[in-house]
Amino acid sequence: xxxxxxxxxxxxxxxxxxxxxxxxxxxxxxxxxxxxxxxxxxxxxxxxxxxxxxxxxxxxxxxxxxxxxxxxxxxxxxxxxxxxxxxxxxxxxxxxxxxxxxxxxxxxxxxxxxxxxxxxxxxxxxxxxxxxxxxxxxxxxxxxxxxxxxxxxxxxxxxxxxxxxxxxxxxxxxxxxxxxxxxxxxxxxxxxxxxxxxxxxxxxxxxxxxxxxxxxxxxxxxxxxxxxxxxxxxxxxxxxxxxxxxxxxxxxxxxxxxxxxxxxxxxxxxxxxxxxxxxxxxxxxxxxxxxxxxxxxxxxxxxxxxxxxxxxxxxxxxxxxx
Amino acid sequence: xxxxxxxxxxxxxxxxxxxxxxxxxxxxxxxxxxxxxxxxxxxxxxxxxxxxxxxxxxxxxxxxxxxxxxxxxxxxxxxxxxxxxxxxxxxxxxxxxxxxxxxxxxxxxxxxxxxxxxxxxxxxxxxxxxxxxxxxxxxxxxxxxxxxxxxxxxxxxxxxxxxxxxxxxxxxxxxxxxxxxxxxxxxxxxxxxxxxxxxxxxxxxxxxxxxxxxxxxxxxxxxxxxxxxxxxxxxxxxxxxxxxxxxxxxxx
Amino acid sequence: xxxxxxxxxxxxxxxxxxxxxxxxxxxxxxxxxxxxxxxxxxxxxxxxxxxxxxxxxxxxxxxxxxxxxxxxxxxxxxxxxxxxxxxxxxxxxxxxxxxxxxxxxxxxxxxxxxxxxxxxxxxxxxxxxxxxxxxxxxxxxxxxxxxxxxxxxxxxxxxxxxxxxxxxxxxxxxxxxxxxxxxxxxxxxxxxxxxxxxxxxxxxxxxxxxxxxxxxxxxxxxxxxxxxxxxxxxxxxxxxxxxxxxxxxxxxxxxxxxxxxxxxxxxxxxxxxxxxxxx
Numbered sequence: 001x002x003x004x005x006x007x008x009x010x011x012x013x014x015x016x017x018x019x020x021x022x023x024x025x026x027x028x029x030x031x032x033x034x035x036x037x038x039x040x041x042x043x044x045x046x047x048x049x050x051x052x053x054x055x056x057x058x059x060x061x062x063x064x065x066x067x068x069x070x071x072x073x074x075x076x077x078x079x080x081x082x083x084x085x086x087x088x089x090x091x092x093x094x095x096x097x098x099x100x101x102x103x104x105x106x107x108x109x110x111x112x113x114x115x116x117x118x119x120x121x122x123x124x125x126x127x128x129x130x131x132x133x134x135x136x137x138x139x140x141x142x143x144x145x146x147x148x149x150x151x152x153x154x155x156x157x158x159x160x161x162x163x164x165x166x167x168x169x170x171x172x173x174x175x176x177x178x179x180x181x182x183x184x185x186x187x188x189x190x191x192x193x194x195x196x197x198x199x200x201x202x203x204x205x206x207x208x209x210x211x212x213x214x215x216x217x218x219x220x221x222x223x224x225x226x227x228x229x230x231x232x233x234x235x236x237x238x239x240x241x242x243x244x245x246x247x248x249x250x251x252x253x254x255x256x257x258x259x260x261x262x263x264x265x266x267x268x269x270x271x272x273x274x275x276x277x278x279x280x281x282x283x284x285x286x287x288x289x290x291x292x293x294x295x296x297x298x299x300x301x302x303x304x305x306x307x308x309x310x311x312x313x314x315x316x317x318x319x320x321x322x
Numbered sequence: 323x324x325x326x327x328x329x330x331x332x333x334x335x336x337x338x339x340x341x342x343x344x345x346x347x348x349x350x351x352x353x354x355x356x357x358x359x360x361x362x363x364x365x366x367x368x369x370x371x372x373x374x375x376x377x378x379x380x381x382x383x384x385x386x387x388x389x390x391x392x393x394x395x396x397x398x399x400x401x402x403x404x405x406x407x408x409x410x411x412x413x414x415x416x417x418x419x420x421x422x423x424x425x426x427x428x429x430x431x432x433x434x435x436x437x438x439x440x441x442x443x444x445x446x447x448x449x450x451x452x453x454x455x456x457x458x459x460x461x462x463x464x465x466x467x468x469x470x471x472x473x474x475x476x477x478x479x480x481x482x483x484x485x486x487x488x489x490x491x492x493x494x495x496x497x498x499x500x501x502x503x504x505x506x507x508x509x510x511x512x513x514x515x516x517x518x519x520x521x522x523x524x525x526x527x528x529x530x531x532x533x534x535x536x537x538x539x540x541x542x543x544x545x546x547x548x549x550x551x552x553x554x555x556x557x558x559x560x561x562x563x564x565x566x567x568x569x570x571x572x573x574x
Numbered sequence: 575x576x577x578x579x580x581x582x583x584x585x586x587x588x589x590x591x592x593x594x595x596x597x598x599x600x601x602x603x604x605x606x607x608x609x610x611x612x613x614x615x616x617x618x619x620x621x622x623x624x625x626x627x628x629x630x631x632x633x634x635x636x637x638x639x640x641x642x643x644x645x646x647x648x649x650x651x652x653x654x655x656x657x658x659x660x661x662x663x664x665x666x667x668x669x670x671x672x673x674x675x676x677x678x679x680x681x682x683x684x685x686x687x688x689x690x691x692x693x694x695x696x697x698x699x700x701x702x703x704x705x706x707x708x709x710x711x712x713x714x715x716x717x718x719x720x721x722x723x724x725x726x727x728x729x730x731x732x733x734x735x736x737x738x739x740x741x742x743x744x745x746x747x748x749x750x751x752x753x754x755x756x757x758x759x760x761x762x763x764x765x766x767x768x769x770x771x772x773x774x775x776x777x778x779x780x781x782x783x784x785x786x787x788x789x790x791x792x793x794x795x796x797x798x799x800x801x802x803x804x805x806x807x808x809x810x811x812x813x814x815x816x817x818x819x820x821x822x823x824x825x826x827x828x829x830x831x832x833x834x835x836x837x838x839x840x841x842x843x844x845x846x847x848x849x850x851x852x853x
Contacts, residue, residue, distance in 0.1 A: 036747040037719035049495050075497035087488035088496070090518045104497040132521055137612050147496070163744055165612040165774055166816040191747050194819065231749035236777065236819040236841060243845045256848070262819050266826055273832060273851050329672065331710060452676040474670065480714035481666050526667040532630050533668035536655040537728075538684030546683040548692050 001027055002048055002154065002187070006057035009043055017043045019209035020057070027153070030186045032200035032217070034193070036231045039206040041189040045158050048187060050074040061154070076105065079152035083159045085136075085143035095120065095127040097142060101150045119149045123175075137168030144172060148179060155179060157188035161195060173199055197221060197235040197260065205230050218260045237265050328480060329450050334378035335556060336448045341457035343557035344449060348441040350564040355438035358571035361426075364433045367567075371440030380447050387443050388436055395435040399428035451476050457551040459544055466542045474530065478523075485522055489515050576600040576623065576736065576768060580637035583618060583627055592618040594792045596637070600785070602735075603766040605759055607779030607800075610789030611814030616772045617663065619789065620738045622646070623770060625654040642735055656685060659734030661742050665721045674700075674708045674716075674724050681732045699731035702757055718745035726754065730761070736768045737761065743775060751775060755782045777818040780804060780839040788815055805837040820844035827851060 002025040009018040018040045025031050033041045046052045047059050050066040059066045061077060082088055091097040098119055102112040120127050123145050131142055140160070147155065157176065161169040177199055180186045190196050196203060196217065203220040205213040207230040213220055221227070221234045224242055233239060241259045245252035255268035331337075336344065355367055375384040404415065408423025445454075455469035490512070494500045498511055581596040593615045600606055610616050621627040628635040629651040639646040642657045659681075662668050671677040678696050687695065700706045703723040713721060722745055729737065737758070743751035759782045761767040773779055779786060779800070786803040788796040790813045796803045803810075807817040807825045817825070820838055824847045827833040833851050838844045 036749055037717055037745075046491075051491050051495060070499070071494045072497050072499040075495050078495070080492070080495040082488070082492050084488065086518060086522060087485065088492040090489070090493070090515050092517075101496045104493070104499070132518070135612055150496070163741070163774075165610075165814055167814045168612060193748065231747070233748060236844075237823070239841045240820055240823070240844050240848070243841055244848060247845060247849060251852070256852075262823055265823055269823075269827065269848055269851060270832065328714070329712065331712075450673055450676065452671045452673060470670075477670070477672050480672075481669075484666075484714065526664065529662060529664050530667040530670075532626055533662060534670055535630075535651055536624060536626070536658075536660050537670070537681040537732075538652060538655060540652045541686065542684045546686060548679055548683050548689055 001025065001060075001062055002185070003060040003063075004044070004047070004057070005060070007047065007054045007059055008056035009040075009047060009052060009054050011043075011052070016055075017209055018047075018054075021206075021209070021211055023204055023211055023214060025185060025187060027185055028180075028183055030180045030199065030201040031188070031204060032196040032202070033187070033189045033204050033206060034191075034196060034230070034232055035206035039230070040209045041206055042158055044206070045080070045156050045187070045189055048154070048156055049078050049080045051080075072104070075101075075152075076150070077152055078154045078156060079147035079150055080156045081144050081147055081158065081160055083162055085139040088143045088146070089131045089139060092130060093127065094125045094129050094131055094142060097131055098146050098149050101146060105150075115149050115151075119145050137164050137171075140164060140168065140172060141175075144175060148175065152184070154185045154187065157186065157190075159189050159191060161190065161192060169195070193221070193233065193235040197238065205232070207231075221260075237262055241265065328447075330380065330383070330447050332378055332448065334448070336374065336378040336444065339560065340461070340551050340553050340557040341445075341449045341454045342461040342551060343553060343561055344445045345454060345458075347560045347564040348445045350561075350568050351441045352438040354564070354568040354571045355434050357568065358574065359427075359430055359434075360571070360574050361430060361433070363571055363574065364430060364437055367437035368433055368440070371437055371444075374441060374444055378444070378448050380444060383447055384440060384444070387439065391436050391439045392432070395432045398435075399431050402431055403428045453549070453551070456547045456549060460547055460551050461553075463544065466544070466546075470534070470539070470542075474534075478526070478530075481526070482519065482523060485519060486515075489518060575602055575640075575642065576770075577640045578622065578637070579639075581622060581639060582636040583622065583633055585618075585631060585633040590792070591634075592792055593622065596622075596794055598787065598794060598797055600768055600770070602768055603762055604768055604784045605762040605782060606768070606770045606785045606787060607776075607783035608770060608772045608787045608789065609774060609776055609779060609815055610795075614789040614814075615792040616789050617740055618792075619787075620660070620740050620770065620772055623736065624658045624660040624738045625649075625651045626660075629654075657734060658736045658738055659729040659732050661725050661729050661737075661739040663740045663744070665718070665725050665745075668725055669713050669721070672713055674705070674711050674713060677713060677724055678728045678731050681728060685732060687732075695731045695733070699727040702730060703727040704753065719747065719750055722746060723750070723754070733765070734767065736770070738770045740772045741774070742771065743773065743778070751778060755779075758782070776815065777840070780818055780821065788813070800839050801836045804839065807837075824848075 004021050004023050007018055007021040008016060010016045021044065033044060035041050043052070047054060047066065050069060050071040053067050061074065066074065089097055091100055095116060098116040099108065099112065102108050123141055125142065125145070131139060134142065155176065160172055160176070164172065173195060176186055200217045202215065203217050204211055205220060205226065212230055213223060213226045218238065221238050222242065224234060227234060234242065238260055241257055245257035251257045254272055256265070256272050259265040259268045351367070355364060358364065372384070375381055403420055403424045406424045406427050407418035407421055408427065409421035411419045411421050413420040451473050455473040458464040459466050459469050490500050493515065500508055500511055578596050578598040581593055582591050583593045584591040596619070608616050608619060618627065621631065622639050623641060625646045627633065628647060635647065641654065644654060644657065646654055669677055670680050675696065678699055679692065682692050682695055700709055703726055705720065705723050705727060708716065708720060708724065713724065716724065722742060726742055743754050746754065755778050758769045758771065762769045771779065783800055785797060786800045787794055788803060788810065795813060796806065804817055804821045805825065807822050810817055820841055824833060824838045824844055833847055835847055835850065838847050
């Protein structure tokens, strides 16, 4: 569990970046932070990771203030994917890069080897490739892999999709989603509201160093005025749904006025159109069954590798066995 | 927040002075410190340096600088004490002796280095790098290419520092223990990270050269500079004063 | 006008050409959005326009690129850059100065802009990017987004006939990205500047660009008005370009004849399309 209690923080005492931030992130949550550049999102991520410490207030990870832990100790619990993979990658081969975290924590051994092998297979890497010669998207995947291999309980992502094309972006986010499904807590900063809508379960809106709104993803994303105050616009389907509701009061009550995703909107429009035109004359009413998108198809993939929860279960089993 | 040798904005007399005058005066001042072994003059020079630092509000930076210079000069001073037998014998050594003269030489060395360093470093704190390069081109007719090379080198230092910081942060959050142990530990852990830093620097310098070229770097002549750097009364006075000091120092 | 004819380019160190058989004509004052999957040749296409190929990167260059009547192979890079202003991807390395104002001054000084015009140009460029308050700041102390705006301001100040930008909003939040696109559009409309932007943010390009260029494996797959290109959302998805959601929605409705209008580019057009379907 991650708790922020009245956190104030700054890089330079005269310029406060966070001005009293409170929130709680439960284990297993998938939370997206949204806001403009300079709203304090990245600072919040650095606080979770212990790279900076609060000036005032407390940041608690599983009840322990980050001020009492070294960053390198926190590294076992919190994995941090930086925006630029180049600041993270520092080894000559993909395999070494994946082993690097174990070496840093002095945990090399057959188990580490096994995990690295699993990850290489999962991500489809060439283990002997030189990371510096890979393209940007693959380097970002490698950076993610080298964190995932450590099976942290919390995964912090600072704009994980910046600079990636659509496919690379999907690949990265697919893996993040799978990790989340396996019990990893995911905290991410993201400017792309479509990705926030697709993946996050909760959203925290920040503006000028403060939390201005938080809650389940679409509840927050449908509060247009609050988002506007933080200079944000909802994802397109929510935007369209709100725009339609505003244009026609009748639609506000209809499914069209409540649709949040592409598939929901398509089904709602077809249903509504069928009503208006009369069933006899119009096209058949299509139920919530649009053709699966590339995204939803790839989501179904099962990814077999250990995560924090598996580890915990394994440990518990071992202890129980003794 | 401000990094080593990075410009600190301000409006003091030193900030407003002509960059060329500042740089020249500081250089003459430093030469002066090396031309004399007169302790009175050196102490006076040190005081002048501190007064200058005070006048532009750089005491904190100067204190930091003095500490760094002190470490370096004390090492030199210790060497000097053991290798310069002079004055009345205090401690005999197998290869000579430590005398009163040796101690005086050592103290002189420390004060000299401190006194010479302060104004030189102050120049960097109170002058924008671009101004320094442009003024050198305008006033001293330094070819722009050299001025630009110097400027970009210094300009890239904070960029690389940021890169290094980002790399260290990324590694710390992967469990590398930068946050414990002493300097030696840090250095040992940093060595393997130099490769990515080098790779990114080479990439950066390459694209920097292209970026400068597409913005007309090759067209630049002395007349291009938009800002003029005239010499004012204070600039001439400062130059005269520094040369006078030099003459006095050599004469005594 | 920009005219690219039968352009093929292969970097010396690679076997496959980065660009092949490119033919493209861009009239003056056109706002062009270029996108495509990673490695499809987008950046290389911008290099062809601003002369970085063949002048800076060695390789085999076939065909011709003419910008405002200048053949990019025949004029030198400096002469070409009087006409073409470029903002590259790596913002940090293109900064030459340590202070924002000096960065904007740099190009103006070099290209010999009369000294009495310079202050107004600097003011204008900074105001256009909404960064007038950053004028005296150290560039090293700025955030990534702010630096990106400084880089664009430094190029805008030079009033180039052609602006080439490689992912200018990569590090910007949605509001700033939108303001950059609005500004570029204004330059295209008011000054007749030809703007070529490479971006992944297709929703923004769909809304603002006059022409969308979709690249695939070094070639041009589509080059046409957005509504025309966006009509092919399935094919675009296949080559790794995801259309705006509203476009996909309306295209699905078009596919089985529920809606007969053109492909839509933004939420407003989608709203009108849906209202028409429901009417």
